[in-house]
Amino acid sequence: MIKKFDKLLIICILSVLLTGCWDSEDINKKSITITLGVDYVNDGIEFSGELAKLRSSPSESGEKNQASGVYQLLSYGKNFEESRRHYDSINPYPVFLGATRVVIFGQNYAKEGIEPYLNRIDHLYDYRKTLLSVVSRETPTELFKIKVEKDISVGFLIDDIMQNLEMRGEALYPQIGEILSDIALGHVGYVLPYIGIERGSIKYLGMAVMKDSKLEGTIDLENTHGVLYILAQNPTLVEVIPSTKNEKNQISFTTFIKKRKIKTDYIDEKVIINIDLDLKAQLRYQYYPEPVEDEDIKKLEDMISKKVENDIVSTMKKAKNEFECDFFDFVRYFRAEHPEIYKKIKWEDQFTRADINVNVKTKVINRSLEDPNAKKKY
Amino acid sequence: MKETLTNRQIAFVLFGVIVGYGVLSLPKNIAENAGTGGWFTLLIGTSIAIIFVYILTYLAYVHKNKTIYEYSNLLVGKFITYIFMIIYIIYFFMLFTMIIRMSCEAIKLTVLIKTPVWALCFSFLSVVYYAVIKRLGTIAKICEIYGLMIMVSAIIIHLSIFTHGKLINLRPFFVVEDISAYLKGTLTTVFPFLGIEILTIISFNKKENNKKIFKHIAWMIVFIGIFYILVVESCISVMGADSIIYYKDALISTIRRVDIKSLQFLERLDGIILTIWIMSILCTLFLEAYASIFLISKVFKKSNFKGLAFIVMILSFIVAQMPKSLDEVEQILEYISYVGIVTAGVIPTILFLITKVKKYDKKV
Amino acid sequence: MxxxxxxxxxxxxxxxxxxxxxxxxxxxxxxxxxxxxxxxxxxxxxxxxxxxxxxxxxxxxxxxxxxxxxxxxxxxxxxxxxxxxxxxxxxxxxxxxxxxxxxxxxxxxTLKVEKRGVQSPEIDTTLRGPKDSFTENFDDNLSLIRYRIKDPALRIDHFTIGKRSRTSVALIYIKDIANEKCVNEVKRRLEDIDIDGVFESGYIQKFMLNNTFDLFPQVGIMERSDTACANIIEGKVIIVVEGSNLALVMPKTFIEFLDVDDDHYDNIYLGMFSKLLRITALIISLTLASLYVAVVSFHTDILPSQYILAIATSRGTVPFNSVVEAMLMEFVAEILREASIRLPKQIGPAIGIVGAIVIGQAAVAAGLVSPLMVIMVSLSVMCSFVSPDYTIVNPIRILKFFMIAMTGTLGLFGFVIGLTFIAINICSMTSFGVSYVAPLSPFNFVDLKNYIFSDITLSKKRPKFLNTRDKTRQ
Structure with missing residues (x-):
């Protein structure tokens, strides 16, 4: 009897196998989206983007094993769903978002608030939550029109630029996941990379400050140092300091963060934030070689400290007065240190009134194997 | 057919049965109840679990070569034993059926969107049936091998997730004022340890299972506690305690927020996590299904084990399709876990006390 | 008168x-x-x-x-x-x-049978190690063993099996090492055999199995006499069959099928490395094609985006879906493999060339299969040649298709289910009272270490799972 049952089971499994393959969908039968742009045009949502070109057109001969190009996509609708329906009705294959590198928000849309789309990304399963999102000065459609020769496509170009800058510590690479955590935390803003077209090519322009997921303002590339010193994982910035002796001469330093300490306190119903930065600096070169004595180094160290301090303080001022939002995540530190007080206060109000003390110390650790003080014998 | 398990195998059986479906939503539950101080609640939960595991192990250790059916007969008589057995059988049966349904729903909602639930249930049940008819010895071996694989890969993955998390998300580590909340949260941390009642159906062998068994099992529970803490903390470090509470599939959501560039083509960890998660569910299912069928076969002495297993599987398949919505399944699972406190805590404690009072432990 | x-x-x-x-x-x-x-x-x-x-x-x-x-x-x-x-x-x-x-x-x-002399092994080839392999001659085989092991405790029990062929069969073991239970079990099974004729040790092997439908081999085959002797010393039982150049060894557990004498003779690091290599190769040959199916058809998003694009472009023109593609290519590879065994040596290489050109170049150029699939298939076939005992690869060759089918239906979930089916099958097997997955389960650290190091100076004890009478080597 049992033998029969076993056979029955096997037959059942076979039938499942034969009727199966519910989810099987080959990757080459999907539209692989590399970049997606979201913008707000004429009271409707406009999706634009780039799809990987999998089949080389008959004119291009030869085997190609790398994605050689992209198609552009464009669809409209009153909301995401309608826009998606529009997309589905003009494209042959279902969309696949697992390979998406960048989501570009147009400035118009960013001003309206990007949170709905971020939540959409969060809950569409095939979207990665590690992708980059940027705000674009121009509309995404304009960006996609640019012919890119340096990389495979616009999306790849933006992603590669940002990755490179992040690696060198010159920019932030905020992933959707981190932003979602920030939104869930509340009370804080966040910054996104701000890009645009300049002289025909795509350029990283600076940072876009988002408050309540709405574009509040931008920070120019020159002024991002202050943000980077606080937020970047390991910022490696170049600081140029005029020489103490010779006005014409400039000395170029690379700075690294040795220690970054953020302490918060709550005294007299006022939030106090102390930022201690320990910097290491490396003398790269001088515009005109001059001897650098130990006293000069001391002076230079002070100058670097002062400069960095000014950068940070001015950014803080901007954050407090202009944007009125804490995009430095200070609230996390405050909550970690004073969880009880945190429950009682309203952070947004407190932050604008907070005292922020910045204290920077710099130490020049080397002169990059060069000896500017060498004595000539003759 | 008497099969003896080594001490290590029994410890791994515990790992297999305890770590399973619950890991998916564990970070959410802990963060919801105790915030960033969740590690403390888990520690308390672990120590409570150790007490009950000690009771269960002691019962099995004193009553060598006996399972709960025999020693309960000896201690409380036939009638009460039958009541106990009915509770256990229904508990084990419902537990594994509902876990199957729940896992299928989770899989359907995350990876296999178009696959019908019955097909997933069917594949689960067919592999469970195959394992159950090979008996406990084989299941223990599977648990040992899979357990090792799960442990090693899970620890590596969670440590590497840590490197991508932010330490600031884990703070405050401990808030003195919240201690009452932590203690309240302890109840939720006991549920992930349910499954220890599997020890009631494992009979110890005089030669194989000496005093060291207590040490093995205690270490395993401590390990599971630490493992849970690692999972919870690594997930919170990436998502933040505020964000994670919105995700029932906290573990998978966390994984999808992490790309580890240095691992090259393993950069995205979902595949591995999904694999080991299904493996750990399978271990749980094997043991619980085996427990229910084993106890039924004890009650109906003359029945054929294979036939019984087949009937139970078909029943389970039907019962698994019954709940109409996910919420219903969750509701049932919650009720079952309350029964679990009875089966893992109350009944063993009663038997333990009787053993102590009647001094059976001295006689052996 | x-x-x-x-x-x-x-x-x-x-x-x-x-x-x-x-x-x-x-x-x-x-x-x-x-x-x-x-x-x-x-x-x-x-x-x-x-x-x-x-x-x-x-x-x-x-x-x-x-x-x-x-x-x-x-x-x-x-x-x-x-x-x-x-x-x-x-x-x-x-x-x-x-x-x-x-x-x-x-x-x-005055018996004299036409025979070939002792020659070097053909299926059990090795770089390092003696080259005298067993031949079809019964007495020669016994003499090869006898002269390697001069222990007086060496026992050779003779049986005559086959009602019509009356084949001599010898059961060889060392009395004070081999586990008595195992020896008696083998003896009992040998005595129970009631068959017309025995012409290859394969016949005896079938009777040694617990269950005819077991997939994985529980009995090892030995062609080289030094391997056979090493196994006897280890506490195992060898069966030599008249007229067969392959001796049988039992009990043999899963991981022992991946063990080679070279590992024991060579440098310890090389031994460890090649053991690791063989295990990985076995796993690759079982899972590679099905993982490909899982990735291409189900969970593409578990790969980084560059890889997704690479796979997608390479499959651009392929008309089949990935399951059919994988099945087809694996099947073709198996045909090639089978053909190359059956063909005479002179035209054997031709099949390789035909296979490489037809299957590799032409199929890709015609856009029937993706170049990636060809790489996968050849890799998995190559991996299946790595293991020293070809019998362990045979079930893998069949299970490969099972895995593809499971994965093709249910994706990664089906993959795990399929893998678990195989794991249960392996775990439930015992080879003459020895757990087939020993020493992984029941876990024994020392045995596992000795197995991986495979260095005689470090392994002072015989494997515990064999439960031998004499437990120490040194």
Whole structure:
């Protein structure tokens, strides 16, 4: 009897196998989206983007094993769903978002608030939550029109630029996941990379400050140092300091963060934030070689400290007065240190009134194997 | 057919049965109840679990070569034993059926969107049936091998997730004022340890299972506690305690927020996590299904084990399709876990006390 | 004067049994020699039996006992009187000497079988290690073992199996090492065999299994005598079958199938490395194609985006879905493999060229399969050649398709389910009382370490799972 049952089971499994393959969908039968742009045009949502070109057109001969190009996509609708329906009705294959590198928000849309789309990304399963999102000065459609020769496509170009800058510590690479955590935390803003077209090519322009997921303002590339010193994982910035002796001469330093300490306190119903930065600096070169004595180094160290301090303080001022939002995540530190007080206060109000003390110390650790003080014998 | 398990195998059986479906939503539950101080609640939960595991192990250790059916007969008589057995059988049966349904729903909602639930249930049940008819010895071996694989890969993955998390998300580590909340949260941390009642159906062998068994099992529970803490903390470090509470599939959501560039083509960890998660569910299912069928076969002495297993599987398949919505399944699972406190805590404690009072432990 | 033997001779000559009868007349009587020409060493027969009998018998009166003790020169002789057993002795290749006036007969061993000499191994090839492999000759095989192990505790139990073939089978083990239970179990199974004929050790192997439908082999095959001896010393039981150049070894667990003597002879690091390599290769050959299916058709998003694009572009023109593609290509690869075994050596390489060109180049150029699939298939076939004992790869070759089917239906979930089915099957097996997955489960750290290091100086003890009588090596 049992033998029969076993056979029955096997037959059942076979039938499942034969009727199966519910989810099987080959990757080459999907539209692989590399970049997606979201913008707000004429009271409707406009999706634009780039799809990987999998089949080389008959004119291009030869085997190609790398994605050689992209198609552009464009669809409209009153909301995401309608826009998606529009997309589905003009494209042959279902969309696949697992390979998406960048989501570009147009400035118009960013001003309206990007949170709905971020939540959409969060809950569409095939979207990665590690992708980059940027705000674009121009509309995404304009960006996609640019012919890119340096990389495979616009999306790849933006992603590669940002990755490179992040690696060198010159920019932030905020992933959707981190932003979602920030939104869930509340009370804080966040910054996104701000890009645009300049002289025909795509350029990283600076940072876009988002408050309540709405574009509040931008920070120019020159002024991002202050943000980077606080937020970047390991910022490696170049600081140029005029020489103490010779006005014409400039000395170029690379700075690294040795220690970054953020302490918060709550005294007299006022939030106090102390930022201690320990910097290491490396003398790269001088515009005109001059001897650098130990006293000069001391002076230079002070100058670097002062400069960095000014950068940070001015950014803080901007954050407090202009944007009125804490995009430095200070609230996390405050909550970690004073969880009880945190429950009682309203952070947004407190932050604008907070005292922020910045204290920077710099130490020049080397002169990059060069000896500017060498004595000539003759 | 008497099969003896080594001490290590029994410890791994515990790992297999305890770590399973619950890991998916564990970070959410802990963060919801105790915030960033969740590690403390888990520690308390672990120590409570150790007490009950000690009771269960002691019962099995004193009553060598006996399972709960025999020693309960000896201690409380036939009638009460039958009541106990009915509770256990229904508990084990419902537990594994509902876990199957729940896992299928989770899989359907995350990876296999178009696959019908019955097909997933069917594949689960067919592999469970195959394992159950090979008996406990084989299941223990599977648990040992899979357990090792799960442990090693899970620890590596969670440590590497840590490197991508932010330490600031884990703070405050401990808030003195919240201690009452932590203690309240302890109840939720006991549920992930349910499954220890599997020890009631494992009979110890005089030669194989000496005093060291207590040490093995205690270490395993401590390990599971630490493992849970690692999972919870690594997930919170990436998502933040505020964000994670919105995700029932906290573990998978966390994984999808992490790309580890240095691992090259393993950069995205979902595949591995999904694999080991299904493996750990399978271990749980094997043991619980085996427990229910084993106890039924004890009650109906003359029945054929294979036939019984087949009937139970078909029943389970039907019962698994019954709940109409996910919420219903969750509701049932919650009720079952309350029964679990009875089966893992109350009944063993009663038997333990009787053993102590009647001094059976001295006689052996 | 006539006796019962002469009647028998007449009976033999009537039926075409192929028995040669040599009749000699000596002083007092007539002597008959019965033998089968094809099985007999004719030189030995004429020089050691016929010649002395004729020389002595011309003048002296000889009795049968005298002939046996002081006339013929053959080493292995015995005297019997049961006339019904004569035919059996003759068929075994022995010569029978009869006298018309005696009531007994002499059986002299003059067996000679055409055989090939000891040659180097063909399936169990090795870089380092002795090259004398077993041959089809029973006595040669035993002698190869005997001269390697001079332990007085070495036991060789003889069995005759096969109602018609009457094949000699020897069970070899060392008495104070091998586990008694295991030896008795093997003996019992050998005695239970009731079969017409045994022509290869494969027949015996089938009878040694617990269950005919077990997928994985539990009995190892040995071609090289040094491997066989190493296994005997380890506490295992070897079966040598007459007419088969492959000895059987049991019990054998899963991971031991991936063990090679080279590992033990060579540098410890190389041993560890190649062991790791073999295990990985086995896993790759089982799972690669199904993982490909899982990635292409189900969970593409588990790969980084560059890889997704690479896979997608390489599959751009492929008309099949990935399951069909994988099945098809694996099947073609298996055909190639089978063909290359069956073909004569001279045209064997041709199949390789045809396979490489037809399957590799043309199929890709025609856009029927993706180049990636070709790489995967050839890799998985290559991996299946890595393992030393080809019998362990056979189930993998079949299970590969099972895995593809499971993955093709349910994606990664089906992959795990399929893998678990296989794991349950492996775990539930025992090889003569030894857990098939030992020492992984029941876990034994020392055994596992010794297995991976495979260095004799470090492994002072025999594997615990074999449960041998003598537990230490050094």
């Amino acid at each position: 006539k006796n019962k033997f002469i009647d028998k001779i007449e009976e033999f000559s009537k039926e075409s049994l192929g028995i040669s009868i040599r009749k000699m007349s000596i002083a007092n009587t007539e002597v008959f020699i019965l033998y089968i020409g094809q099985l007999t060493d004719k030189d030995s027969l004429s020089n050691n039996i016929i010649k002395p009998i004729l020389q002595n018998g011309m003048n002296n009166i000889l009795t049968i006992e005298q002939i046996a003790t002081s006339v013929i020169y053959v080493d292995d002789i015995s005297i019997y009187d049961d006339e019904n057993k004569m035919i059996d002795y003759i068929l075994e290749g022995k010569s029978i000497i009869l006298m018309s006036n005696a009531c007994k007969y002499i059986v002299a061993n």
